[in-house]
Amino acid sequence: MPHDGNAAYGRKSFKRSAGHFTDRITADGRDGWPVEAGRYRLVVSRACPWASRAVISRRLLGLEDALSMAVTDPVQDDRSWRFTLDPDDRDPVLGIRFLAEAYDAREKDAPGGVSVPALVDVPSGQLVTNDYQRITLDFATEWTALHRDGAPDLYPRESRDEIDTVMAEVYQDVNNGVYAAGFATDQKEYEAACAGVFRRLELLSRRLEGQRYLVGDTITEADIRLFTTLVRFDAVYHGHFKCNLWKLAESPVLWAYARDLYQTPGFGDTVDFDHIKRHYHQVHTGINPTGIVPLGPDLSGWRAPHDRERLGGRPFGTGTPPGPVPAAEQVSDPTP
Numbered sequence: 001m002p003h004d005g006n007a008a009y010g011r012k013s014f015k016r017s018a019g020h021f022t023d024r025i026t027a028d029g030r031d032g033w034p035v036e037a038g039r040y041r042l043v044v045s046r047a048c049p050w051a052s053r054a055v056i057s058r059r060l061l062g063l064e065d066a067l068s069m070a071v072t073d074p075v076q077d078d079r080s081w082r083f084t085l086d087p088d089d090r091d092p093v094l095g096i097r098f099l100a101e102a103y104d105a106r107e108k109d110a111p112g113g114v115s116v117p118a119l120v121d122v123p124s125g126q127l128v129t130n131d132y133q134r135i136t137l138d139f140a141t142e143w144t145a146l147h148r149d150g151a152p153d154l155y156p157r158e159s160r161d162e163i164d165t166v167m168a169e170v171y172q173d174v175n176n177g178v179y180a181a182g183f184a185t186d187q188k189e190y191e192a193a194c195a196g197v198f199r200r201l202e203l204l205s206r207r208l209e210g211q212r213y214l215v216g217d218t219i220t221e222a223d224i225r226l227f228t229t230l231v232r233f234d235a236v237y238h239g240h241f242k243c244n245l246w247k248l249a250e251s252p253v254l255w256a257y258a259r260d261l262y263q264t265p266g267f268g269d270t271v272d273f274d275h276i277k278r279h280y281h282q283v284h285t286g287i288n289p290t291g292i293v294p295l296g297p298d299l300s301g302w303r304a305p306h307d308r309e310r311l312g313g314r315p316f317g318t319g320t321p322p323g324p325v326p327a328a329e330q331v332s333d334p335t336p
Contacts, residue, residue, distance in 0.1 A: 020112040021103075022131045025119060026142045033121070033128050035143050037066040040128065041093050043102070043118040045081060046272040046331065047074040047279030049175065049228035050132040054117040056224050057136040059322050060266040062148020068093060069329065072116065074275035075282050080114035094125060102127045133171075136221060150320030154221045163215050166222045173200035175229050182241025182287065190242065198245045205253040212260070212313030219315050223261060230258040231271055234297045236280040240287060249301060259301070260308040262335075265321040272331045273299055302335040 023031040025040060033040075042058060044051035058067060070091045072081040081099040083091040090097050100114045106126040117135055119128045129135060140155040155163065177197040184190035204226065207214065214222040229237070233248040249255050262268035281293045315321070325331075 020110050021106065021127055021129050022134065023129050024131075024134060024138055024142070025128060026138065027145065035146065037146055038068075039122060041068050041070055041091075041120045041122050043070045043072065043081070043091075043099055043116055043120060045072045045074055045116050045279065046270070046275040048116050049232060051116040052228040052231075052270065053132070053136050053224050054139070055270045056228070056266055057139045057154065057221075059270060059325070060154065060219075060224075060316075061139055061143065061151045062322055063139065063143060063146060064326055064329070066143070066146040068122075070094065071329075072099065074272075074279040076279075081116055093122060094120060096125070101125075136224065140221060148322065150316070152219060152316040152319040154219065154224070156216070156218075156220065159215050159220065163220050163222045166214050167225055169200060170204070170222065170226050170229075173197060174204075175225060178229060178233075178237045178241050178243050181243050182237070182284075194243055194245070197243050201251065201254060205251055208253050208257050210311070212257075212308050212311040217313040218317040219261075219264070227258065227261045227267060230254065231262065231267075232276055232280075235273055235276055235299075239294065240280050240284070247297075249297075255301075256306040256308055259304060259306040262302050263306065264315055268302065268335070269325050269333075270331065273334050274332070299334045 023033055025031075025033040025035055027035050029035075042054060044055050046052065046055070055069070058064065058069065070083065070093065071085060073084040076082065079098050079100055083089060083097055083099075086092055094102065096102060098114075099116070099118060102118065102120045102125060103110055103114055105124065106128075112130075115130050115132070117132055118130045119135065120126065121128050137155055140153070173196045177193055177200065180193035181190055181197060184193055204214075211217070213219055214226065230248055233243070237243045238247050248258060262271070277293050281288050282291045285291065
């Protein structure tokens with residue numbers, strides 16, 4: 001995304017920057033950052049689909065007690081993500097007002113801007129990694145000693161090649177494609193990106209017609225990555241990003257699949273539609289200069305029966321659902 005102020009959104013060609021800080025937190029600590037309960041803080045925005053992957057993964061795997069979480073204000077200012085939801089506008093653990101301070105503690109004026117998800121080393125206050133593509137894979141494979149009893153295997157070794165292929169296609173055409181359409185600066189660029197989004201969604205719909213999940217019969221990382229785009233689709237991507245050939249709610253297979261996941265513990269109970277809508281419509285002033293946040297869409301359909309159980313599948317494999325959401329991390333449910 002552009003990083004020279006909110007007004008730039010939608011006024012310059014879109015290019016997603018890779019995470020600049022690609023250190024990994026691993027079981028053996030080979031990058032100098034060993035997995036350790038209580039040492040790190042996950043900084044997220046509930047508005048951001050990339051950060052939402054980490055929120056869902058952390059919850060499914062039961063890492064809440066081992067890895068604390070900071071939630072930023074969904075509306076950035078030109079200094080990026082800020083902790084204005086907390087008392088005194090400071091994160092209570094890191095003691096900082098802006099996520100940028102953790103970035104600066106690691107490297108002043110680093111390229112790529114300030115992004116979430118970010119993992120911060122609490123003792124030093126330094127950013128460890130903002131590698132959104134790797135963080136959740138490491139949660140699944142490197143943090144296993146801290147997983148809850150009954151945690152699912154979100155990246156099973158025997159299926160990784162297929163999962164990687166599906167995730168690459170979803171990333172290129174869907175996760176990233178909606179942004180390429182929304183931030184396009186000319187008609188041709190927009191039409192190519194928008195057509196690519198729906199071409200891939202049609203293929204995914206066909207794939208999911210006869211199977212409950214994207215790979216195998218259990219939830220994997222691939223499902224998490226598709227869900228975080230689908231759950232935002234009608235609320236922001238359809239209108240705000242002009243991905244409007246059809247709504248998710250008009251696609252029988254994908255709408256049922258998305259509802260199935262939303263109603264699965266660990267997915268819908270992490271979603272904050274208020275944060276999502278306010279972020280996109282108030283931050284992207286190049287696209288929406290008035291900052292007006294639309295009233296719709298009606299969210300009640302997310303709780304409607306989905307009938308996907310008929311396809312079989314075991315959501316958590318041989319594991320169990322996560323327990324209740326910690327009180328401090330509960331979001332209001334707009335879909336009673």
